[in-house]
Amino acid sequence: xxxxSHPAERAVVLLSGGLDSYTAAALVRAEGHALFALTVRYGxxxxxxxxxxxxxxxxxxxxxxxxxxxxxxxxxxxxxxGDGAVPKDRELDGDGIPPTYVPARNTVLLSLALxxxxxxxxxxxxxxxxxxxxxxxxxxxxxYIAAFERLAAxxxxxxxxxxxxRIHAPLLAMTKADIIxxxxxxxxxxxxxxxxxxxxxxxxxxxxxxxxxxxxxxxxDAGLVDPLDLR
Amino acid sequence: xxxxSHPAERAVVLLSGGLDSYTAAALVRAEGHALFALTVRYGxxxxxxxxxxxxxxxxxxxxxxxxxxxxxxxxxxxxxxGDGAVPKDRELDGDGIPPTYVPARNTVLLSLALxxxxxxxxxxxxxxxxxxxxxxxxxxxxxYIAAFERLAAxxxxxxxxxxxxRIHAPLLAMTKADIIxxxxxxxxxxxxxxxxxxxxxxxxxxxxxxxxxxxxxxxxDAGLVDPLDLR
Numbered sequence: 001x002x003x004x005s006h007p008a009e010r011a012v013v014l015l016s017g018g019l020d021s022y023t024a025a026a027l028v029r030a031e032g033h034a035l036f037a038l039t040v041r042y043g044x045x046x047x048x049x050x051x052x053x054x055x056x057x058x059x060x061x062x063x064x065x066x067x068x069x070x071x072x073x074x075x076x077x078x079x080x081x082g083d084g085a086v087p088k089d090r091e092l093d094g095d096g097i098p099p100t101y102v103p104a105r106n107t108v109l110l111s112l113a114l115x116x117x118x119x120x121x122x123x124x125x126x127x128x129x130x131x132x133x134x135x136x137x138x139x140x141x142x143x144y145i146a147a148f149e150r151l152a153a154x155x156x157x158x159x160x161x162x163x164x165x166r167i168h169a170p171l172l173a174m175t176k177a178d179i180i181x182x183x184x185x186x187x188x189x190x191x192x193x194x195x196x197x198x199x200x201x202x203x204x205x206x207x208x209x210x211x212x213x214x215x216x217x218x219x220x221d222a223g224l225v226d227p228l229d230l231r
Numbered sequence: 232x233x234x235x236s237h238p239a240e241r242a243v244v245l246l247s248g249g250l251d252s253y254t255a256a257a258l259v260r261a262e263g264h265a266l267f268a269l270t271v272r273y274g275x276x277x278x279x280x281x282x283x284x285x286x287x288x289x290x291x292x293x294x295x296x297x298x299x300x301x302x303x304x305x306x307x308x309x310x311x312x313g314d315g316a317v318p319k320d321r322e323l324d325g326d327g328i329p330p331t332y333v334p335a336r337n338t339v340l341l342s343l344a345l346x347x348x349x350x351x352x353x354x355x356x357x358x359x360x361x362x363x364x365x366x367x368x369x370x371x372x373x374x375y376i377a378a379f380e381r382l383a384a385x386x387x388x389x390x391x392x393x394x395x396x397r398i399h400a401p402l403l404a405m406t407k408a409d410i411i412x413x414x415x416x417x418x419x420x421x422x423x424x425x426x427x428x429x430x431x432x433x434x435x436x437x438x439x440x441x442x443x444x445x446x447x448x449x450x451x452d453a454g455l456v457d458p459l460d461l462r
Contacts, residue, residue, distance in 0.1 A: 075350050104345040107382065111339045151375075157369055
C-alpha cells in the first residue's frame with residue numbers, strides 16, 4: 001500500500017460491473033495503486049450494468065468514479081447493443097467470434113481510459129480481459145493488449161515526453177475459476193456484480209447467455225457458490 | 232471511380248468541418264472509395280464545427296453522415312474542451328505541445344471510426360492529420376498512424392479473420408499551402424469549412440488562434456485567397 005512519502009501511482013480502471021473488472025481492480029489496488037474507475041455506457045441493451053458498476057466502485061473505495069456515454073449502438077453490428085438477439089445456450093469454447101462481439105469495443109474503451117489517464121497523470125490502465133475462459137473476442141488477447149501499449153506511448157503528450165502507460169490485464173492468463181477463487185480469497189463480494197448480457201428489468205441474470213454460463217462454470221470449477229444463486 | 236462490376240471500397244472518413252479533413256476525404260474519394268463520414272462531438276467548446284461538418288458532408292456527397300457524441304470535456308485537460316482559454320497570437324512552429332491538445336483525441340476518434348468500419352465492411356479509415364504545418368500534436372505523426380494500423384489488425388474480428396484496415400492520411404507530408412492548392416485545384420469550396428478553435432457565436436473565425444493562423448499562412452503561402460475572407 002502507498003505511504004505518505006510515496007503517493008500511490010494512479011490507475012484508471014475500466015469498470016463494467018462484472019466480476020472480472022472488479023477482481024482486476026482489486027488486484028491492482030493491492031499492488032498499491034490509487035484507483036480511478038471509468039464506466040462507459042456504450043449502448044448496452046441493459047442499464048443495470050451501470051448500477052452494478054456503481055456498487056463495485058463503492059466497494060472498491062475508488063478515488064473517483066467517472067461515467068461516460070458513447071453510443072456505439074448507433075453504429076450497429078452487435079447483439080450486445082441491440083442489433084439482433086443475445087444468443088442463449090450456445091456451445092461455449094467454440095471457434096467463432098459470437099454475435100455479442102462489439103466491433104472495436106475494447107479499443108474505444110482503452111482510448112477513453114488513456115485520455116483520462118493522461119489528464120490525471122496516471123501511468124496505469126486496468127482492464128479485466130481474460131483469454132482463457134472467454135468468449136473468443138479478438139480484443140481480449142495478449143498481442144492486442146501489447147499493441148495498445150505501444151500505441152499509447154505514441155498517442156499522447158505524456159508518452160512522447162518520455163512517460164509510459166502500462167496496461168494492466170492481471171486476469172489475462174487466468175481461468176474463470178482462478179479469478180473467482182482469487183477474488184473470494186481477498187474478500188470480494190460477487191453478489192454486487194452483474195455479468196449477464198441480457199438481464200431481466202429488475203437485474204436478475206438470464207443464466208443462459210455466454211456470460212452467465214461462463215460465470216456458472218467458473219464457480220462450479222472453483223468449488224464455490226455464486227452469491228447471486230443465494231438470492 | 233468505381234464501376235458497377237467492382238463496387239467501390241468503403242472508407243470511413245473522420246470529418247471535422249475543417250479544411251484538412253474535407254481535402255483528405257476528397258482525395259480518397261478521387262481514388263474511387265465510397266465515403267462514409269463520421270463526425271464526433273467530443274465536447275469542443277464550439278458547436279459550429281458540427282454545422283460545418285454537415286455542409287462538407289453534403290458537398291462531398293457522402294453515402295452516409297454519422298454523428299456521435301462522447302463527452303471528453305468531462306475528463307478535462309484541454310483548452311479545446313473548455314479547460315482554460317484557447318491561446319491567441321501564440322508563436323507558431325514552437326517546440327511544445329499547446330494547451331489545445333486534447334488527450335488521446337485521435338485515438339478516440341480512430342477507435343470509433345474503426346468500430347464503424349468493421350460494421351460497414353469498410354477497409355479504409357481516413358484522417359486529415361498532417362505533420363508539417365500542424366500544431367505539434369503527438370497523434371498527428373506518421374509513427375502514430377502506423378501504430379494504429381497495427382492495432383486495428385489485432386483489435387477486430389475482421390482483422391483476425393485476415394482482413395485489413397488501412398489508415399489513409401493523405402495530407403501527412405503536405406504543407407498547409409500544398410493542401411490548399413491541391414483542394415482548390417479539384418474545386419473544393421473552402422468557404423463552407425470552419426477551422427477556428429474559438430469562433431464567434433455566429434461562426435466567424437477569431438483569426439488569432441493557432442488554427443486560424445495556420446490557415447491564413449497556408450493561403451498566403453499558396454498565393455490564394457481564403458473564401459472566408461471575402462465574406
